[in-house]
Amino acid sequence: MTTATVSQNTAQGLPPGLRSAQAAVHLPEVQEMLRRLSGHGLGIFMPHMHDDRTGDFLPLPDEVMQVEAGLEVSFRSAAEITLQAERFLPVAWLWRANAVTAAAACEMVKPAATENDRLTVKHKMSERI
Incomplete structure (x- = not known):
């Protein structure tokens, strides 16, 4: 099981925009962009922060x-x-x-x-x- 596979199962508690970002990693066009970025030593990240009180993910x-x-x-x-x-x-x-x-x-x-x-x-x- 890859980390990307695990993310599909754990993204349910995320806000909609972050859930969408988690799902997008599995799209062929995003994987192609990632392949091209990796040729430059770059990757993809999900911009987020956390609620100070609850630890919840936030955009x-x-x-x-x-x-x-x-x-x-x-x-x-x-x-x-x-x-x-x-x-x-x-x-x-x-x-x-x-x-x-x-x-x-x-x-x-x-x-x-x-x-x-x-x-x-x-x-x-x-x-x-």
Whole structure:
């Protein structure tokens, strides 16, 4: 059994838009898009967040971005993250309002120059030991 097969059985409690996204992965045209994307090192994701109180799946609102920092995920204002391009690396994109829009980002540590003056990008790690 693949993860995709399991998702068919567990998607029943999702909101309609997210249930539709789960079903779409099985469509031949979506699988063809995924095959083509994988040639570029890309994949498909289901933009979502969770209700703080219940943990229920919710569609990701246009004004919210998923952010990973210190190996923890949070949901923050897209406008806030977009204004800090030097600090956050986009890792997921959506097509919104006829344009590519970042939907998720990882917080980065300040780049350091290497001996050949190339900047290295590193993910911000947890401060816990």
